[in-house]
Amino acid sequence: MISRSLMRRPPSRALPPGVLFRRVAVPVAIGLALMIGGIGPAPREAGAAGSVVVRAAAGSVRARDAHNRRVRVHNQTGWTMTRFYALAARSSARESNLLGVEALASGGSWALDLDDGSGACVFDFRAEFANSHTLIRQGVNVCHIADYYFTR
Structure with missing residues (x-):
């Protein structure tokens, strides 16, 4: 038997007439994390095991x-990725290592957002590995x- 106190309805959260939304306070760290797609410090945050979000x-x-x-x-090469570069295909900008000081082990994955505001969808990827191998992939449409x- 369920007690009467458990059967009571919670107080109504209906909005007053003319109010379209309710303001909710969100801590700044969580608000920033939601804007960049996850919880954690920006610009780099912890992802699932073996992954990094940038x-x-x-x-x-x-x-x-x-x-x-x-x-x-996704790194499915059997090698440890030590550097990763992504450059818009039509750009002449200098590229920077997006992995930073991190390394991506074989079998690991890494999420990143390549939206720089330019509207570019096609990027050239370059991955460098601990064994001195380099893999270049041109014309990757991230949109x-x-x-x-x-892969190798």
Whole structure:
């Protein structure tokens, strides 16, 4: 038998007439994490075991189109990835190592957001490995994929 106190309805959270939304306080760290797609310090945050999440674009600059430029890079080479570069195919900008001081072990994955506000969808990827091998993939359309697999 359920007691009468458990059967009571919770107080109504209905909004007063004319109010379209209720303001909710969110701690700044969580609010920033939600804007970049996960919980953790920006720009680098912990992901699932063996993964790293990085926001490649600095600040909150976003392209005005509706394309999602988030892609998860999977290392299935059997080698440890020590550096990763992604450069818009039509760009002449200098590229920087997006892995930073991290390394991506074989079998690991890494999520990043390549939206830099330019509207670019096609990127060239370059991965460097601990054994001095380099793999280059040109013309990767990150607006049409969610995962990219590096294999030998």
